[in-house]
Amino acid sequence: MASMLEFRTPGFNPYAVKYSPYYDSRLAVAASANYGIVGNGRLFVLGLGPAGIQPEKTFDTNDALYDLAWSEINENQLVVACGDGSLKLFDLAAGDFPVMNFAEHKREAFSVCWNPIAKDSFISSSWDGTVKIWSPSRPTSLKTLPVGNCTYSACFSPTNPAIISCVSSDSHIRIFDLRTPVSAKYHLTTVIPAHAPPPMQSPTLPLLSTGQTFAGAAPSEILTHDWNKYRDTVLATGGVDRVVRTFDVRNPAGGPIGVLLGHEYAVRRLAWSPHASDVLASASYDMTVRVWSDGSAVPQPPPPPQQQQQQHPQASTIIPVGTQLGVMNRHSEFATGVDWCLFGTGGWLASAGWDQRVLVWDAHTLLRG
Amino acid sequence: MGALDRLSQLGNQISGGASSSGKAKILEKNPDDVVVTAALRTAITKGGKGGFKDTYAADLMAGALKGIIDRSKIDPALVEDIVVGTVLAPGGGATEMRAASLVAGFPTSTAVRTLNRQCSSGLQACVDIANQIRAGMIEVGIGAGVESMSTQYGPGAVSEFSELLESHPEAANCKVPMGVLSEQMAKDRGITRASQDAFAAASFQKAVKAQAAGLFKEEIVPLKVKFENPKTGETKEIVVDRDDGIRDGVTAESLGKIRAAFAKDGSIHAGNASQVSDGAAAVLMMKRSTAEKLGQPILGKFVAASVVGVPPLLMGVGPWKAIPKVFELTGLTKDDVDIYEINEAFASQCLWCANELGLPQEKINPKGGAIAFGHPLGCTGARQVSTLLYELRRTGKKIGVTSMCVGTGMGMAAVWVAE
Numbered sequence: 001m002a003s004m005l006e007f008r009t010p011g012f013n014p015y016a017v018k019y020s021p022y023y024d025s026r027l028a029v030a031a032s033a034n035y036g037i038v039g040n041g042r043l044f045v046l047g048l049g050p051a052g053i054q055p056e057k058t059f060d061t062n063d064a065l066y067d068l069a070w071s072e073i074n075e076n077q078l079v080v081a082c083g084d085g086s087l088k089l090f091d092l093a094a095g096d097f098p099v100m101n102f103a104e105h106k107r108e109a110f111s112v113c114w115n116p117i118a119k120d121s122f123i124s125s126s127w128d129g130t131v132k133i134w135s136p137s138r139p140t141s142l143k144t145l146p147v148g149n150c151t152y153s154a155c156f157s158p159t160n161p162a163i164i165s166c167v168s169s170d171s172h173i174r175i176f177d178l179r180t181p182v183s184a185k186y187h188l189t190t191v192i193p194a195h196a197p198p199p200m201q202s203p204t205l206p207l208l209s210t211g212q213t214f215a216g217a218a219p220s221e222i223l224t225h226d227w228n229k230y231r232d233t234v235l236a237t238g239g240v241d242r243v244v245r246t247f248d249v250r251n252p253a254g255g256p257i258g259v260l261l262g263h264e265y266a267v268r269r270l271a272w273s274p275h276a277s278d279v280l281a282s283a284s285y286d287m288t289v290r291v292w293s294d295g296s297a298v299p300q301p302p303p304p305p306q307q308q309q310q311q312h313p314q315a316s317t318i319i320p321v322g323t324q325l326g327v328m329n330r331h332s333e334f335a336t337g338v339d340w341c342l343f344g345t346g347g348w349l350a351s352a353g354w355d356q357r358v359l360v361w362d363a364h365t366l367l368r369g
Numbered sequence: 370m371g372a373l374d375r376l377s378q379l380g381n382q383i384s385g386g387a388s389s390s391g392k393a394k395i396l397e398k399n400p401d402d403v404v405v406t407a408a409l410r411t412a413i414t415k416g417g418k419g420g421f422k423d424t425y426a427a428d429l430m431a432g433a434l435k436g437i438i439d440r441s442k443i444d445p446a447l448v449e450d451i452v453v454g455t456v457l458a459p460g461g462g463a464t465e466m467r468a469a470s471l472v473a474g475f476p477t478s479t480a481v482r483t484l485n486r487q488c489s490s491g492l493q494a495c496v497d498i499a500n501q502i503r504a505g506m507i508e509v510g511i512g513a514g515v516e517s518m519s520t521q522y523g524p525g526a527v528s529e530f531s532e533l534l535e536s537h538p539e540a541a542n543c544k545v546p547m548g549v550l551s552e553q554m555a556k557d558r559g560i561t562r563a564s565q566d567a568f569a570a571a572s573f574q575k576a577v578k579a580q581a582a583g584l585f586k587e588e589i590v591p592l593k594v595k596f597e598n599p600k601t602g603e604t605k606e607i608v609v610d611r612d613d614g615i616r617d618g619v620t621a622e623s624l625g626k627i628r629a630a631f632a633k634d635g636s637i638h639a640g641n642a643s644q645v646s647d648g649a650a651a652v653l654m655m656k657r658s659t660a661e662k663l664g665q666p667i668l669g670k671f672v673a674a675s676v677v678g679v680p681p682l683l684m685g686v687g688p689w690k691a692i693p694k695v696f697e698l699t700g701l702t703k704d705d706v707d708i709y710e711i712n713e714a715f716a717s718q719c720l721w722c723a724n725e726l727g728l729p730q731e732k733i734n735p736k737g738g739a740i741a742f743g744h745p746l747g748c749t750g751a752r753q754v755s756t757l758l759y760e761l762r763r764t765g766k767k768i769g770v771t772s773m774c775v776g777t778g779m780g781m782a783a784v785w786v787a788e
Contacts, residue, residue, distance in 0.1 A: 037379070038372040083375075108375070127378075150378075221382060240382050266382045285383055 004330065005360040007053035012042045014352035016067045016269070017337035021116075022075035024343035025049065026056070027350055029358050030080050032064030041065030043080055045092060046358065053360065059090045059098070069112040071136065072119040079122055079136070081109035087124050089136055102134055104141050111153040118161035125154035131166050131176070145176050145186050152223045152239075159232040165249075167237055171195045171219035175249055190252050194237050194245060195219045198255030198319065208259065209320045226270045230277035231296070238267025244282055246294050246322075258294045260322040268336045275346030279325070281363070283335035289351045291363045294322040326366025331355050391700020395672050395786055396767060400658040403499040405785075406665035407441035408755035409433065409590045410650035413612045413743040416518040420609035421647035424594045426458060426517035427465035427472075429649035434473035436590030437511060437651050441665060445474050448653075449507040451481045452497050454490025454514035455747035457521040461485060466515075485747070488714060489676075489773050489781040490514055492750025495652050496674040496783060508659055514752065515649035516745035522645060542681040543777045547714070548642065550682045552631040555717035562636035565716040566624040569641035569740045571730075572713055573619035576737025580615050584736055584763065588755035612742040614644045641716040646743025650751035667788050669758045673698045674783035685718025687780020688772040689725050695770065695782040703728060706784075707766035710753040712773035713738035722774075735760055749773060754785065761787030 012031035020026035025048040033039030041061040046053050063083035071077035076092040077099070085105035088098035107127035114122040121142065125131045127150045132141040150169040157163035162178040164187075175190035195218060222239035228246075234257070238244045244260035244267055265285035273279035278297035283289045333354035341348035347363040384397075411433055414420040421429060430453060438445055453466045467481040475481075486493040491514025498510035527544060534540045542550075555565070579585060591610035597603070619640070629635035630642075653665075660667050675694035679686050688711050696702065709732050713719045723733055736756060739749065753771040761769050772782035 035379075037375045220385065223382065240385055266385075 003362065003365070005048065005053050007044075007046055007055075007358040009042070009044060009356045009358065011356070013333075013336075013354040013356060014358060015065060015336050017350045017352040017358055018068055018070055018078075018339050019341050019350060020070050020075065021072060021342060022070075024341055027053070027358070027360070028068050028070065028078055029337070029352055030065035030068040031352075032066070032083070035354060036064040036066065036083065039064065041080070041082060043068065043078070043090060044358075045078075048360065053358065057092055059096060061088060064108075066108065067111045069114045069122060072114045072116055073136070077136070079112050079114070081112045081124055083108050085109050085126060085128065087112060087134065100136060100139065102139060102141070104132060104144075105130065110151065113155045115156045115161055116158055117156070123154050123156065123164055125151035125166050127151075129168075131164065133164070143178075145188070147174060150221075152221070153225050155225060155227055155235075157232065158227050158229050165225065165227065165235060167194070167222035167225045167239070169221040171222060171239075173222070173225065173235070173237060173247065190249055192247055192249065192252040193219070194222055194239075194247070194256075195241070196253075196255060199253060207318050209318055223266060223268055224270045226272050226280070228272050228277065229274050236270050236272065236280055236294075238263075238270045238282055238284075240266045242266060242284070244270065244280070244292065244322075256319055258296070258320045258322050260292045260294065260324070262290060262324050263288070268334065269338050271338050271340055273340050273346070274342050275340070281338045281340065281349055283338040283351055283353070285334045287329065287331050287333060287335055287353065289328040289331070289335050289338050289349070291325045291328075291349075291366055292322050293325055295320050326363065328359075328361060328366060330359055331357065391702075392705045392768070395699055395701065395784065398657065398788070400656065401503075402657040402670045403502050403654055404657045404660050404667045404670045404788075405652055405654055405754065405758060406443070406660050406667055407437050407653040408651070408668060408758055409436050409440060409588055410748070410752045410755050411592050411648050412589050412609045413614065413646045413648035413745060413748070413752070414609060415614050415743065416522060416645035416647060419519075419613045419647060420596060420607060421517065421592075421594060422519040423597050423604075424517065424592075424647065425465070425520055426455060426462060426515045426649070427469040428594065429517060429592070429647065430466055430513065430515040430651075431469040431472040432592040433513060433515070433590060433649040433651045434470055434475065434511065437653050438474050440590070441653050443509070443653065443663065443665065446476050446478060447509045447663070448475060448479050448511055449509055450498065450501060451475070451479060451511040451513060452494040453481065453483045453747070454485070454492070454494040454750060455483050456485050456487055456490055456516060457518065457526050457746065458483070459521075459525070486779070486781070487776040488712065488744070488746055489750050489775045489779070490747040491650060491752060492674070492771060492773065492781050492783055493676075495654070495671065495751055495754060498652075498654050499671045499674075502654060502656055509653070509655040511651050511653050512751055513649065513651035514748040514750055516747040517647045518645045518745060519647050539681065545682060547684065547776055548631040548637060551642075551685050551715045551717055552635045552637050554683055554685050554721075555636050555715075558721055560636070560717045560721050562629075563621065563625070564720060565636055565641045567621040568716040568720045569713075570619050570621040570624055572716075572734065572737045572740040573616060574737075575735060576612070576615045576741035577617050579736035580611065584760070585612065587759045614646060614743045615737070615741050637715055637717060641740060643712070643714050643739035643744035644742070646745045648743065648745040648748045648752065650748050650755060652751055652754045669761065669785050669787040672784040672786055674781065677780045679778045679780060681778035684776055684778040685715060685774050686722060687774035687778070688719075688782060689722040689780070691780035691782035692722075692726060692770060692772050695784055699784050701768070701784065706768050706770050707732065707764075708735060708757060708761055708769040709733045710757045710769065710771040711738070712744065712749050712753065713740040714744065714774055716740060718774055750781070757785055758787050761785075
């Protein structure tokens with residue numbers, strides 16, 4: 001891990017880091033004073049250059065910042081999710097104040113995501129139990145999708161501009177399809193209980209491909225999720241129960257199609273690689289960032305049938321377990337943000353943590369080390 | 370958007386949140402727990418006859434407080450407040466207890482007060498200290514209790530009731546003597562003499578066994594006091610280090626021969642009611658973080674307490690109402706608790722409460738109770754803490770409840786965890 005770049009955010013604890021979709025040398029970090037519990041927020045826009053990471057611009061806010069998203073339509077703009085429930089659109093070329101302020105959420109806004117296809121809209125999610133759809137040019141929301149409990153993260157599908165997903169503290173993944181009629185369900189098309197095991201013919205616990213039984217069946221808060229960038233029906237979730245799960249949204253009752261075990265505390269942020277269909281990174285309160293393969297690129301070897309039959313004659317379902325490719329343990333506090341660089345050879349990551357540091361590093365070095 | 374909401378949300382994300390049961394939650398160790406780092410008592414001796422018959426309450430308290438300093442090695446200047454529960458002292462004993470703390474070695478900067486919630490005064494003192502620590506008012510404090518029934522028990526304990534009080538039926542009930550109302554309650558609730566005597570005999574037998582095995586040694590601090598020999602009139606110094614009310618050879622049959630005290634056909638007598646006694650107890654408490662900083666040994670922690678009111682004539686049912694309430698506060702169930710220290714004011718009421726709550730006999734007062742070694746009113750609540758915590762530790766158990774009925778119709782209960 002020799003070649004690692006570092007930037008410090010003194011006095012502010014980062015909650016999110018995102019690469020610009022326009023430049024391989026530009027990053028933004030959403031950070032909060034006092035761990036986001038009380039106090040101001042600060043948005044850092046950083047440039048990568050021969051002299052390391054340099055701040056290009058900072059924006060201050062009156063309440064904590066929990067997430068950010070770069071505009072997909074204007075390379076100078078980005079939107080932040082603020083502790084007072086507002087979303088603020090900043091422009092690098094337009095002074096120190098937000099060019100737009102979107103104040104509708106009644107509690108902390110926890111996530112923002114820009115629509116990567118229909119680039120004229122973004123969404124936000126909040127502790128007030130709603131997901132809101134916005135246009136960057138209109139001060140009021142276009143639509144409000146009710147969730148009903150603290151919604152930590154909302155995402156657009158990377159392949160379909162009308163599909164929105166969100167995860168929340170009730171342990172469920174919800175998928176909305178804006179093409180469906182509003183009806184009583186407000187476009188809600190799919191609900192996946194993330195904790196639920198696959199359906200079983202027998203009451204025994206499902207098996208993991210490692211031969212262990214899988215006990216993670218108690219509901220727990222889901223803090224983060226992300227869509228796979230290649231397989232358009234696959235997403236991954238992470239949360240308080242420390243397990244990263246992957247799901248195929250076409251089979252909402254089928255349980256996870258894979259689990260990744262290893263984090264020792266809650267998983268705070270997930271990001272699928274834009275370069276490989278089976279690779280994702282996760283940042284956790286256990287202070288590590290881990291890079292995983294969900295095993296989908298290589299066919300799973302079938303478990304030795306004889307042995308399995310003897311040990312667990314009743315077990316009918318085997319959940320594949322992914323492989324941990326590497327652990328980045330240089331953060332000395334909760335790791336809260338991680339993002340992949342879209343450009344270059346692939347494998348460059350930025351991570352941020354409550355240790356007031358942003359680290360930029362190459363995942364390949366983990367594989368060697 | 371409150372900071373506390375955000376903090377507790379983060380806390381739940383880290384701890385896994387609602388998945389842990391009430392029991393798992395209270396067994397967790399957190400820096401802001403209020404912990405007990407020393408708990409002790411004097412011996413408890415017979416009123417008017419025992420080793421402390423010539424010792425004033427304040428002297429007993431001074432001895433117990435000095436014991437706390439000696440045992441815990443705490444710098445007395447760090448103790449910010451001492452609360453002493455005491456029932457019979459004229460003027461609430463406020464002056465004497467302040468003086469006693471100075472004698473014990475506490476500096477003038479240590480505050481002292483007394484309180485009186487009758488038989489639960491000692492527990493209320495501990496709870497007050499715990500709450501003061503929790504609220505951040507003090508860092509380190511002592512909850513204590515004392516009673517010298519030899520020197521202060523008597524008709525002066527309650528002043529005359531005014532006409533106004535007498536004119537209100539329920540108010541007037543407050544001065545009905547406890548023996549009389551307990552007798553009536555035993556009759557009404559069908560608690561037989563035989564079952565009371567069996568319960569009382571078991572208390573004696575458990576206490577005898579515990580005393581023989583030296584189980585009270587850890588909690589008792591020996592006191593050197595003056596004692597006047599009633600026969601010769603000669604006064605000498607003696608060391609009191611054991612409970613002298615515990616009698617060997619008591620059986621349900623031997624108790625069956627004693628004449629009832631409050632009614633001809635009654636069931637309550639000197640052998641199945643608590644003894645009139647002298648004694649003091651003290652509990653040193655602070656936050657876990659403070660204890661760790663000071664290197665204090667942690668005996669256990671205070672979890673929660675409840676207080677309830679019941680009709681004055683049914684004061685004996687206090688624990689039956691207070692214990693479920695403290696379960697509600699903590700999310701515990703009765704099966705989560707390993708030991709119940711329920712004060713034996715009368716065998717009748719203690720037995721009734723235990724039966725109504727469905728508590729197994731073997732979990733109640735495993736070292737005997739007030740029937741065997743006495744009930745110095747203000748002391749008992751603080752005494753139960755050391756009795757409970759040392760027994761939990763000895764047996765490798767965790768969760769205990771202390772509870773008692775309170776004269777004039779109240780009940781208190783508290784949950785403690787041994788570590």
